[in-house]
């Protein structure tokens with residue numbers, strides 16, 4: 069949520085910053101802005117709407133930059149997405165410019181104090197208070213922007229990443245963070261700052277992750293990091309193992325299309341290196357000792373959005389393989405209901421970005437209650453894994469499209485691995501049993517590829533439904549969360565009313581919604597192993613069809629029993645029941661994406677959404 073970039077070095081600063089913003093635009097895209105020093109004078113440009121509007125404004129009014137610049141793409145919290153509320157914000161003297169990601173919770177109090185001192189505000193944002201406070205503190209600290217920032221941060225409450233430049237010290241970019249992401253890119257004679265490494269990966273792959281409550285002072289040839297009191301701070305340096313091409317569209321019109329196509333590779337990469345020579349499962353990023361895992365009496369999975377759906381699927385596998393009770397809860401509800409947690413509870417936090425504030429707060433709460441926390445995350449060095457006891461990284465590579473696709477499938481793979489690992493350390497499954505399932509997982513990239521090669525009829529179907537007002541989704545067992553994910557994708561991308569129900573619940577209410585021609589997507593469980601479920605859902609399909617529904621049935625290839633009741637039959641490869649979500653989700657992703665494209669929507673940047681939601 070909100071993308072932030074800072075640069076200092078010999079390259080044309082404006083270009084570096086705008087290019088960085090383009091790579092971060094998925095974080096927020098309701099407005100964008102930049103600030104540079106041009107012949108020592110602070111200049112800003114900002115525009116409501118997508119980055120293209122800012123680019124046009126910069127083209128209409130070209131300016132030079134002195135090798136320093138900051139930029140921002142916004143996802144509005146305080147104040148509508150207008151030119152005036154866009155970042156950067158400046159003080160009254162136009163001496164200092166600041167960009168911000170997060171929410172300053174005590175901004176009303178701070179604004180009142182500043183107004184009492186005669187300060188005139190130009191926007192409705194919480195951020196503007198920081199510009200005015202920095203200006204006051206610059207005077208107090210003789211133009212020392214680092215000292216000014218530390219002093220301001222000590223007064224701020226809430227979550228923030230702040231990046232500022234000032235005319236007082238034209239070679240310096242200063243940034244601070246609390247509960248909001250910020251990474252430094254270490255270049256050669258140049259340095260970078262950004263919300264995530266995608267912004268500077270074209271220039272350097274050497275990164276430094278900032279800790280909580282730290283301030284960084286960045287010059288072309290130095291990086292100084294302190295706490296808010298000015299004491300030197302501990303940081304972690306790391307090398308990013310993917311390059312700029314991984315964050316490009318690679319010939320696809322949209323990132324989402326590319327990311328859907330990358331799913332077989334992403335699954336394979338997430339499985340890579342998990343089995344030791346002796347056949348045992350090793351999860352080496354797991355800093356939880358087997359002894360601790362043997363003590364676990366309950367698992368609670370917390371997550372948001374698609375990650376929550378991955379958690380719902382994980383419950384089926386973990387309870388089945390490990391016989392440990394497993395609850396799944398949306399992170400934003402979790403800590404407010406006084407959940408029962410103790411040192412024997414393992415909390416699994418699933419988050420693609422590792423930055424979702426709701427999930428982060430749930431993690432912190434769980435740790436306060438002495439529970440052990442394991443993160444499943446796609447972004448190396450992000451906050452949630454850093455604050456957890458262990459982490460299992462999904463190796464999906466960067467995901468730019470706002471709607472999760474390849475990261476969702478890799479989260480499922482990671483959940484399966486956690487389930488199998490727990491079964492292994494707790495002695496519930498023999499090595500050969502675990503290896504058999506690992507073998508099935510290893511075949512999944514091929515099966516997903518097969519789905520991708522046969523989805524053209526799904527595209528045609530989606531186009532034919534572009535005018536539909538509502539689509540319902542039904543599933544049973546693991547197919548129920550898959551149905552939920554299908555409905556979420558459709559809401560996110562096509563802005564359509566879509567709802568998922570457990571097929572068995574249909575008769576308890578939702579069946580009243582069925583009317584002539586209403587499209588209903590049904591995810592049919594595999595016939596093998598769960599035949600009871602299979603037969604029940606076939607009856608459910610008949611029930612809705614009898615009431616006029618247009619049935620779109622996703623079933624295993626060769627499942628002839630559903631054909632007579634399917635207006636459209638989408639076949640997927642036959643795979644073990646618990647793994648079916650890996651193949652059944654893919655047509656639903658394609659369906660939502662294609663339907664959204666048919667409606668002319670931007671599938672990479674759906675309205676009102678942000679990929680990484682760093683506010684509660």
Ligand code: G6P
Nearest residue numbers: 372373374375419420421424472
């Ligand atoms: C946002 C995104 C969703 C995502 C959710 C959780 O709402 O739009 O696509 O599933 O956040 O994100 P996380 O990074 O925690 O998995």
